[in-house]
Structures are given as C-alpha cells and as structure tokens.
Amino acid sequence: MDEVQTIFEPQRVVLIGSSMLTEKVGMTSPQLFKSIVYNMKKFFRGKTYVLDVEGKVGYNNLSKIPETCELAAIMLPPRESIVQAEKCGKAGVKALIIITGGYDDRQRRQLLKLKEEYGIRILGPNTIMGIVNTANGLNTTFEKGLMPGQGKIAVISQSGGVGASLLDWACFYNVGISKFAFMGDKIDVDDVDLLRYFEKDKQTKVICLYMEGIKDGRDFIESAKKIVKKKPILALKGGVAQESAHRAKSHTASMAGSNEIFDAAFRKAGIVRVADIEELMNAAIALSKQPLMHGDNVAIVSNVGGPAILAADAVVKNSLKLAILSGETKAEIESLYPGVDATNPIDIIADARAERYQKVLELILKDKNVDGILVINMLKSCFFEPKDAKVIPKMAAKYPSKPVVDVPGGGEDFALVYKALGNTNIPLYNLPEKAAKALRILRTRYKIVEKH
Amino acid sequence: MDEVQTIFEPQRVVLIGSSMLTEKVGMTSPQLFKSIVYNMKKFFRGKTYVLDVEGKVGYNNLSKIPETCELAAIMLPPRESIVQAEKCGKAGVKALIIITGGYDDRQRRQLLKLKEEYGIRILGPNTIMGIVNTANGLNTTFEKGLMPGQGKIAVISQSGGVGASLLDWACFYNVGISKFAFMGDKIDVDDVDLLRYFEKDKQTKVICLYMEGIKDGRDFIESAKKIVKKKPILALKGGVAQESAHRAKSHTASMAGSNEIFDAAFRKAGIVRVADIEELMNAAIALSKQPLMHGDNVAIVSNVGGPAILAADAVVKNSLKLAILSGETKAEIESLYPGVDATNPIDIIADARAERYQKVLELILKDKNVDGILVINMLKSCFFEPKDAKVIPKMAAKYPSKPVVDVPGGGEDFALVYKALGNTNIPLYNLPEKAAKALRILRTRYKIVEKH
Numbered sequence: 001m002d003e004v005q006t007i008f009e010p011q012r013v014v015l016i017g018s019s020m021l022t023e024k025v026g027m028t029s030p031q032l033f034k035s036i037v038y039n040m041k042k043f044f045r046g047k048t049y050v051l052d053v054e055g056k057v058g059y060n061n062l063s064k065i066p067e068t069c070e071l072a073a074i075m076l077p078p079r080e081s082i083v084q085a086e087k088c089g090k091a092g093v094k095a096l097i098i099i100t101g102g103y104d105d106r107q108r109r110q111l112l113k114l115k116e117e118y119g120i121r122i123l124g125p126n127t128i129m130g131i132v133n134t135a136n137g138l139n140t141t142f143e144k145g146l147m148p149g150q151g152k153i154a155v156i157s158q159s160g161g162v163g164a165s166l167l168d169w170a171c172f173y174n175v176g177i178s179k180f181a182f183m184g185d186k187i188d189v190d191d192v193d194l195l196r197y198f199e200k201d202k203q204t205k206v207i208c209l210y211m212e213g214i215k216d217g218r219d220f221i222e223s224a225k226k227i228v229k230k231k232p233i234l235a236l237k238g239g240v241a242q243e244s245a246h247r248a249k250s251h252t253a254s255m256a257g258s259n260e261i262f263d264a265a266f267r268k269a270g271i272v273r274v275a276d277i278e279e280l281m282n283a284a285i286a287l288s289k290q291p292l293m294h295g296d297n298v299a300i301v302s303n304v305g306g307p308a309i310l311a312a313d314a315v316v317k318n319s320l321k322l323a324i325l326s327g328e329t330k331a332e333i334e335s336l337y338p339g340v341d342a343t344n345p346i347d348i349i350a351d352a353r354a355e356r357y358q359k360v361l362e363l364i365l366k367d368k369n370v371d372g373i374l375v376i377n378m379l380k381s382c383f384f385e386p387k388d389a390k391v392i393p394k395m396a397a398k399y400p401s402k403p404v405v406d407v408p409g410g411g412e413d414f415a416l417v418y419k420a421l422g423n424t425n426i427p428l429y430n431l432p433e434k435a436a437k438a439l440r441i442l443r444t445r446y447k448i449v450e451k452h
Numbered sequence: 453m454d455e456v457q458t459i460f461e462p463q464r465v466v467l468i469g470s471s472m473l474t475e476k477v478g479m480t481s482p483q484l485f486k487s488i489v490y491n492m493k494k495f496f497r498g499k500t501y502v503l504d505v506e507g508k509v510g511y512n513n514l515s516k517i518p519e520t521c522e523l524a525a526i527m528l529p530p531r532e533s534i535v536q537a538e539k540c541g542k543a544g545v546k547a548l549i550i551i552t553g554g555y556d557d558r559q560r561r562q563l564l565k566l567k568e569e570y571g572i573r574i575l576g577p578n579t580i581m582g583i584v585n586t587a588n589g590l591n592t593t594f595e596k597g598l599m600p601g602q603g604k605i606a607v608i609s610q611s612g613g614v615g616a617s618l619l620d621w622a623c624f625y626n627v628g629i630s631k632f633a634f635m636g637d638k639i640d641v642d643d644v645d646l647l648r649y650f651e652k653d654k655q656t657k658v659i660c661l662y663m664e665g666i667k668d669g670r671d672f673i674e675s676a677k678k679i680v681k682k683k684p685i686l687a688l689k690g691g692v693a694q695e696s697a698h699r700a701k702s703h704t705a706s707m708a709g710s711n712e713i714f715d716a717a718f719r720k721a722g723i724v725r726v727a728d729i730e731e732l733m734n735a736a737i738a739l740s741k742q743p744l745m746h747g748d749n750v751a752i753v754s755n756v757g758g759p760a761i762l763a764a765d766a767v768v769k770n771s772l773k774l775a776i777l778s779g780e781t782k783a784e785i786e787s788l789y790p791g792v793d794a795t796n797p798i799d800i801i802a803d804a805r806a807e808r809y810q811k812v813l814e815l816i817l818k819d820k821n822v823d824g825i826l827v828i829n830m831l832k833s834c835f836f837e838p839k840d841a842k843v844i845p846k847m848a849a850k851y852p853s854k855p856v857v858d859v860p861g862g863g864e865d866f867a868l869v870y871k872a873l874g875n876t877n878i879p880l881y882n883l884p885e886k887a888a889k890a891l892r893i894l895r896t897r898y899k900i901v902e903k904h
Contacts, residue, residue: 029803128802128833143832159758160802164833165861172863212761238761241768276762276885277862306611309664309690310728316693350580350612351481380595381580381616409617410729411624433728 003121004189004197006095008133008179010071014049014062014093015040015140016084017075021054032142033075036099043137043147053080065091073130073140075099078107081125085111089118097140101126101184108187115188126184128160129167133179135203141167151176152205152288154198156191158183159238162210162277169281174422176288178203190215192223199227206287208280209235209271217265224269232287232445233271236280237262270448272441279437282429286438289425290396290403292446295371297323298439299364300345302376303352303384308345311374311407311432318440320372329367333360350381354388358395365399372402372439376432378409379416386420393424403442405435455573456641456649458547460585460631462523466501466514466545467492467592468536469527473506484594485527488551495589495599505532517543525582525592527551530559533577537563541570549592553578553636560639567640578636580612581619585631587655593619593632603628604657604740606650608643610635611690614662614729621733626874628740630655642667644675651679658739660732661687661723669717676721684739684897685723688732689714722900724893731889734881738890741877742848742855744898747823749775750891751816752797754828755804755836760797763826763859763884770892772824781819785812802833806840810847817851824854824891828884830861831868838872845876855894857887 001009017033033052040048049069051062053076065072065087072088074081074096085096103111103125114120123130130140134150141164148170155170155177157163163182170177178201181194191211198204207227214220224233240259266273274280298315300322302308312322322344325333333342336359340348346364348356357377364370375392377384389408396404405427408417414430421428429435453461469485485504492500501521503514505528517524517539524540526533526548533555537548555563555577566572575582582592586602593616600622607622607629609615615634622629630653633646643663650656659679666672676685692711718725726732750767752774754760764774774796777785785794788811792800798816800808809829816822827844829836841860848856857879860869866882873880881887 141833146832157758159756159761160833161754161756161760161830162758162762164756165759165830165863165865168830168832168861168863168865170863172867210758212758236762238758238765240765241774276766276883278883302613304611304613304616306609306614306662306664306690307617308613309611310614310688313690313692314728322693378613378617378620380598380620381593381612409620411617411620411622413617413620415624431728431730 003095004193006070007097007121007123007131007189008138008197009136010046010138012047012049012066012069013040013044013071013073013138014051014065014069015073016051016053018054019052021076021080035142035144036073036075036140038144039139039141042145043139045137053084065093067091070094071097073097073099078103082107082110085114089114089120093120095121096123097127097130098122098124099127099130099140101128103185108185112187122188123181124184125187126160127182128184129163129180129182131179131181132167132177134177143167146171148177148180149174151178152203153177153208153284154179154201154204154206155208156181156183156194157210158186158212159210160184162238165277166208166210166281169277175281175285192220195223195227195233199230205231206284207231207233208284209233210238211235212238221265221269224271228270228448234280234283235266235271235273236277237273270451272444272448282434282438283441285427286403286405286441287445289427290405290442291401292449293372293403293439293443294401294446296321296443297369297371298374299323299325299370300374300376301357301360301364302345302347303350303382304376304378305347307376307378307407307432308347311376311436312345314433314436315374315439318436320436320440320443323370325364326367326369329363332363351383353383353385354391357388358391361392361395362398365395365402370402372442373404374432374435374439375404375406377406377417379413380409386416389417389420393421393426396426403439405429405438407432407435455547456645458522459549459573459575459583459641460590460649461588462498462590464499464501464518464521465492465496465523465525465590466503466517466521467525468503468505470506471504473528487594487596488525488527488592490596491591491593494597495591497589505536517545519543522546523549525549525551530555534559534562537566541566541572545572547573548575549579549582550574550576551579551582551592553580555637560637564639574640575633576636577639578612579634580636581615581632581634583631583633584619584629586629595619598623600629600632601626603630604655605629605660605736606631606653606656606658607660608633608635608646609662610638610664611662612636614690617729618660618662618733621729627733627737644672647675647679647685651682657683658736659683659685660736661685663687663689664691673717673721676723680722680900686726686732686735687718687723688726688729724896724900734886734890735893737879738855738857738893739897741879742857742894743853744901745824745855745891745895746853746898748773748895749821749823750826751775751777751822752826752828753809753812753816754797754799755802755834756828756830757799759828759830759859759884760799763828763888764797766885766888767826767891770888772888772892772895775822777816778819778821781815784815803835805835805837806843809840810843813844813847814850817847817854822854824894825856826884826887826891827856827858829858829869831865832861838868841869841872845873845878848878855891857881857890859884859887
C-alpha cells in the first residue's frame with residue numbers, strides 16, 4: 001500500500017488536537033476537534049486513537065503517537081502542528097492530514113522537510129475537512145454525524161468551503177459517494193496523486209474535481225489524459241475572472257492561470273468542464289448511473305406539452321438532436337394510443353400512467369434511430385402517480401446500452417418521484433434543461449472514450 | 453369592471469362540468485371536475501355555483517345558469533362545452549374560462565361567434581388550469597388543495613404543463629404569488645389582455661410570462677413597451693429550436709416565430725428574457741423582494757473562501773463588476789477583524805457569526821463604491837447558525853436602496869436558512885451563480901427603467 005492509499009485506507013488512525021486550545025480566528029477549536037473524534041468513533045471501522053495535546057479532560061490521553069498508526073489527522077495551529085508532525089514522522093506514521101490553515105512559507109518548508117526526512121506524505125495543510133471514505137467509514141470532517149451514502153462518485157476539492165458545499169449537497173440529495181478528499185494548500189499530495197489513486201480505486205467510477213490552481217500543468221494534463229481513458233474526470237474551476245483569480249491565489253496559495261489556458265488544458269486532457277456545483281453533481285450522477293450515449297439522437301417522452309417543448313429546445317441547445325423515430329415506432333405508438341401524435345417530442349398526454357409509459361418507452365428504446373431518452377412525468381395537472389415512475393428504471397435496465405434520464409417537474413413533484421426513484425439508476429432532474437445537459441455529458445464522455 | 457378583470461375578480465362563479473361524463477384521452481373527467489369544485493368551495497371568498505350537466509349524484513344541481521354569475525369555468529368536451537358557453541352568453545355571464553382542449557377550427561369559430569353575439573370574453577380553450585387569484589381565493593385548478601401563498605408575482609402561461617410546473621414550484625418553495633393565468637389556445641383573451649390587466653393590478657409587482665407563440669407581434673411589443681415602464685415583465689420562450697417550434701405550433705395552435713425575432717422583440721419591448729423555469733422564478737423573486745441595482749459594483753461577503761471565488765467569477769460572467777471598497781471601509785473591517793483581508797470578495801472567515809456579518813454588512817452597505825451585495829453564509833464547515841442569518845434582512849432594510857441577495861449553500865444548509873429567512877425580503881439561492889444572475893436581473897431592470 002502506497003502512502004496516498006494510506007490516506008484513504010488506513011487500519012489505525014491517530015487524531016491529534018486539543019480539547020483546551022482555542023484560537024480567535026480560524027478553524028482550530030476544542031469543539032471541532034471533539035466533532036472529528038465523534039465522527040471517527042462513530043463511522044470508522046478501523047481503530048481510532050486520540051492524542052489530546054493539552055487536554056485535561058475528555059479523552060483517554062496517549063502519552064505518545066502509537067507506532068502502529070499509519071495515518072495521523074492533525075488539528076492544531078501551525079507551530080504545534082509541526083511539532084506533532086515531526087513526532088509522527090519519528091513514530092513511523094506514513095501519512096498526515098493537516099486540517100488547519102494559516103501556515104506561512106517557512107512553516108510549509110518545515111513540513112516538507114519532514115517528508116524528505118521520514119518519507120511521510122502530507123495532505124494539506126488547510127484541508128479543513130480532510131478525508132471521507134464511505135467504504136471504511138473514515139471521516140475526519142468536523143461536521144458531527146455527517147456521512148454521505150455509499151456510491152461511485154469521488155470528489156477532490158481544493159477549497160474547504162466548496163468541498164463542504166458539495167458534501168452538504170451529496171448528503172442532502174443522497175448522492176452516492178465513494179470518497180471525498182479536501183486538498184487545501186496541497187504542499188505535497190496534489191491533484192495528480194489523488195487522481196492516480198482514484199484511477200485504481202474500485203469504489204470510484206466518476207471523479208469530480210474542484211480546483212483553483214495547479215502547480216505543474218504539464219504533469220497534470222499528461223496524468224489526466226491517461227486516467228480519463230479509464231474513468232471520467234469532471235472539473236469545476238474557481239478563479240476564472242481576473243479579479244477572483246487574484247483572490248484564489250491568496251486563498252489556497254496556488255497560481256490560478258487564465259481561464260483560456262485551463263479550458264484548453266482540460267480539453268486536451270479529456271476532462272469535462274462544468275459551470276457550477278450543481279452541474280458538477282448532476283453530471284457525476286448521470287455518469288455514475290447511466291451508460292454513455294452512442295449517438296446524438298434524443299427522444300423525449302412526456303405527459304405534458306410545454307415542458308416537452310422546453311426539453312426539445314434544451315436538447316438542441318446542448319448540441320444534440322431530436323431523434324426522428326422510425327415510421328414503424330411512430331405508427332405503433334399512434335395505433336396503441338389514438339390521439340397521441342408520436343412525433344418527437346412525444347406528448348403521451350396528461351392521463352398517461354405506468355402502462356403507457358412502459359409501452360412507449362420500450363418501443364422507443366428499441367428504435368435504432370434513438371440514442372438516449374429524456375422522460376418527463378409531471379404529477380401536477382396530470383394523472384401520473386409517483387409509483388408509476390417505477391417503470392422507467394425497469395425499461396432502462398432492459399435496454400442497458402441507451403441512457404435514460406428523468407424530469408418529474410420542479411417542486412413537490414420532484415420530491416415525490418425522488419422518493420420512488422432516488423435509489424434507482426435513473427438520474428432525476430428538476431428541469432428539462434438539466435436533464436438535457438446530463439445527456440450531453442454522456443455524449444461528450446462517449447466521444448472522449450472513443451477518441452482515446 | 454371590464455371583462456378581463458372579471459376573469460380574476462368575480463363575485464359569483466358557476467362551474468360547469470359533469471360528474472358522470474368521461475373521455476378516454478384528455479382532461480375531462482368527473483374526478484378533476486370534483487377537484488375544481490373542491491378548490492373553489494375551499495378557497496374562493498365569493499359565491500360558487502355548480503352546474504353538473506349530466507350529474508345524477510354529488511351536486512345540488514342547477515337547472516340553469518344563474519343570471520347573477522359574472523364568470524363561468526367550463527370543463528366539458530368541445531361539443532358540450534359550446535352548448536354551455538352559449539347558455540352562459542344568454543344568461544349574461546361576462547367571461548368564460550374553458551379548461552378543456554381538443555377544439556378544432558370550426559369549434560373555435562363557434563366560440564368566437566359567441567363573443568361577437570354576447571360580448572362574452574373567453575380564456576382558452578385548453579387553459580387546463582384556468583385562473584388562480586390569491587387575493588380572493590379564486591382557484592379553478594384541479595390540483596386538489598393546491599394554493600400558492602400571497603405575494604407580488606403574477607404568472608401567465610400559455611402551456612398548462614409549464615404553468616403547472618411553475619405553480620408546483622411556487623407552492624413548494626413558498627414563492628409569493630398574486631395571480632396565475634393559464635392562457636391555453638388564447639383564441640380571445642391573450643398575452644396583451646392579461647399584461648394590461650396585471651399592469652393595473654395592485655397585488656402584482658412582477659409579471660412572468662411563458663409563451664410559445666404570439667398572434668399580433670406589433671401589438672404585443674407596443675403594449676409591453678408601455679407596461680414595462682410600470683412593472684417588469686420576464687419572459688420564458690418555448691419552441692426556440694426549429695424542431696420544437698413545429699411542436700409548439702401543434703401544441704397551443706400558435707405561430708412560433710424564430711428565436712432571433714423573439715429575442716429582438718423582447719429587447720425592443722424591454723422584456724427580460726430568461727432561460728428556464730428556475731431562472732424565471734429566481735428572477736421574479738429578486739424583483740419582487742429587492743430594490744433595483746443602480747450601478748455595476750457588487751461586494752461579496754462570505755464565511756468561506758472557495759464559494760466566494762465562484763461568486764466573484766459569476767459576478768464578472770454576468771457583466772457586473774467586483775466593487776473596489778473604499779480605503780476607509782477596507783481599513784475599518786480589517787481593524788475590527790484581524791486576519792480578515794477585506795479585499796472583495798471578502799472572506800470574513802469560517803468562525804463569523806451574526807455580529808461579524810452585521811458589522812461588515814453595514815460598513816459595505818454604507819460604502820458608495822458598492823451598488824449591491826451577494827452574501828454567502830454556509831453552515832457546513834463553519835460556525836454560522838441559521839438564526840444568525842436574521843441580521844441580513846435587518847441590515848438590508850436599513851439601506852433600502854441597495855439590493856442584497858443571499859446564498860446559504862446548496863443542500864441542508866439552504867433548507868435550514870430558508871426556514872429562518874424564507875418569509876423575509878431576502879432572496880435566497882442555493883448557488884452563488886444563481887445569486888449573481890439575480891443581481892444582474894436587478895441591474896438590467898434598472899437600465900430598462902432608466903431608458904424609458
């Protein structure tokens with residue numbers, strides 16, 4: 001097991017902090033340290049040790065770092081943190097997660113010297129939340145009790161805030177997660193190390209990356225190029241505008257680089273760029289749940305007319321095409337359901353229930369002119385009920401080479417269908433435009449894989 | 453009171469349908485008719501009569517249309533509907549809402565003939581949901597028990613499905629609504645009639661329009677031009693792509709027209725165009741709750757770094773500027789909070805609570821270099837608590853000439869702060885990008901008003 005793997009898959013972890021020490025500004029606090037201890041004890045299926053450096057209460061204190069620990073998570077101000085990091089190196093700990101920020105250049109060099117001296121690898125400093133691994137329960141975040149559900153999406157965030165926002169999003173909407181990694185200032189372990197780890201990680205199918213800057217652009221692109229052959233990488237880039245680029249530099253101490261340079265680099269590497277946190281999650285969900293799209297042709301099946309028209313607009317806007325159904329498919333649908341005009345987008349009318357959806361979906365999935373399907377099934381103004389939605393994953397599973405995404409409407413309709421389908425392989429979106437974007441991602445990814 | 457006003461503000465309404473009749477495909481059904489009756493009896497503060505044309509059960513049946521009724525809502529198949537419409541005309545009813553669709557050209561002409569003969573005005577056919585007026589409780593929708601909260605946003609939808617989706621959205625997210633009008637095929641009462649009504653309607657501050665096509669473009673533009681001087685009009689246009697334009701034509705029987713023509717027309721009229729249902733609601737919320745933005749300069753105040761950078765990117769992307777704070781403001785913030793670098797976007801650090809937000813917001817709101825404020829207050833990875841958010845509307849109210857929008861994060865964070873602030877005048881968005889768009893809308897609207 002290499003050291004980066006140790007960060008995610010240790011057997012024994014020591015948490016080093018203080019239940020007494022406090023700072024006026026920043027993230028070191030006895031309360032937060034207690035929350036990390038709580039999370040590790042609650043979720044981690046390995047062994048957790050706690051070293052409370054100034055603690056007089058609370059923990060069964062260790063006098064020194066246990067030599068069997070492979071990983072240490074440190075939540076102390078820079079000076080104290082470096083002292084403990086050195087002790088970890090001496091004790092043979094293989095990797096460190098440094099939660100706290102505020103390290104100056106000299107202190108960073110001190111940390112890197114420990115890496116040289118002891119071979120210890122360092123995630124951070126300024127990771128804020130460290131690591132979450134849903135497979136073994138490792139959770140060094142200080143959000144008490146917060147743990148995403150198991151899934152296939154890995155998230156790498158340079159920013160604690162953006163990472164925390166993604167974590168909040170994943171937990172709230174029950175997005176399946178394999179791992180979360182908060183990079184922080186990445187003085188040692190960086191994007192490339194983490195991407196390489198996720199390339200091999202069996203739980204991870206899709207990699208999400210929030211980055212503000214990069215140190216070695218060439219290395220990043222070359223590594224990403226190889227990794228995207230196996231797994232998709234989605235990237236959200238912060239610090240795009242000149243003014244915010246300047247801020248990104250002071251935020252996570254990295255060069256931001258111009259928007260155009262990153263755009264070209266991402267394209268060259270086969271990384272799919274997204275515009276915001278929601279797009280990142282929506283795209284990752286599509287890639288983790290559905291097959292890639294082999295052609296441009298999208299069929300839309302809907303129980304409402306207007307939203308189907310908006311979906312058709314969105315399909316075209318996303319550089320996809322409205323599938324022209326074969327004459328056979330069209331005739332069959334129209335003979336089954338008089339009153340339905342089976343011209344794509346297909347309005348199967350407001351009284352459509354499970355049976356009509358099932359039959360129409362099957363006919364369309366079989367049609368060789370169709371490469372992907374966007375389903376709309378609103379409840380409001382329609383006869384459709386949440387349980388009817390279950391035919392959608394059923395039909396999609398029967399034709400596993402074509403992606404299917406679903407839009408149950410925007411408000412309560414979405415929430416109700418989400419209860420019925422949230423745990424299935426059907427990605428759900430609250431707007432036709434988001435579903436069309438998800439299909440575009442599945443098409444883009446197909447082209448990337450094909451090219452490589 | 454003119455006839456269009458009667459559609460929204462009648463004293464006495466007769467509902468005409470059937471508790472027996474049913475159709476194989478379409479929206480006429482005894483069940484739905486019963487739901488309309490239920491909604492009117494539950495919500496409408498005027499008098500509701502029910503004429504059950506074939507009913508043997510259920511309603512205390514009328515033998516004829518009561519002559520005191522000013523408005524009739526008809527939910528019957530075309531042939532029966534026209535028979536009843538004529539009876540309404542003879543009885544002196546001033547306006548009709550025709551819920552059902554499926555009328556052919558001959559039947560439409562028959563309806564229009566009634567208008568000529570009796571002066572009766574017709575909304576629809578194919579309105580699907582008819583009218584909602586939160587001021588008097590008029591609710592001819594068949595979504596049993598669904599009623600949005602009172603507010604300042606009026607919605608006009610050509611499509612039943614898009615309208616229902618907007619209604620679902622408004623109810624679920626508790627968006628304050630003045631009126632909902634579902635136009636359907638608009639053989640008589642059209643966009644212009646409704647816009648003119650909303651121009652004068654005291655409850656309405658913002659007008660949202662979903663349209664697929666328009667009959668008299670010149671009349672529409674000229675009318676809109678006058679109305680936007682008083683109230684903002686936001687428009688979502690369906691049938692933008694050539695393929696979906698074709699579908700829109702068959703959907704609501706109107707010419708779609710090219711995307712570019714509509715774009716130019718909207719711009720000429722001073723109508724603000726939006727891209728989807730969510731943008732429409734988000735923009736309307738901003739306009740209904742916040743003042744317009746007098747300049748381009750946005751200050752960002754955040755307790756997290758990464759999301760503040762994404763917000764800065766979004767501000768610039770939306771053709772706004774990152775405000776350069778006055779030296780005085782910057783110095784004051786930095787002297788109050790050592791460790792805070794008060795360069796915009798301002799990261800007031802993860803331990804910021806109500807007091808720090810209040811002080812920094814006040815200093816920024818006072819700064820003449822700032823025209824609008826985007827606040828970020830995440831809970832995850834931070835010390836902020838939902839109740840702390842209450843200082844935001846407090847400070848915004850103290851400086852009522854500058855818009856303030858808020859981003860509490862994306863998942864549970866958003867839901868928790870929404871509970872604390874949802875009923876205040878602060879628009880809440882789950883992404884910095886959506887908040888920046890809202891500020892752009894407030895800026896765009898300012899320019900439109902200034903130009904006129």
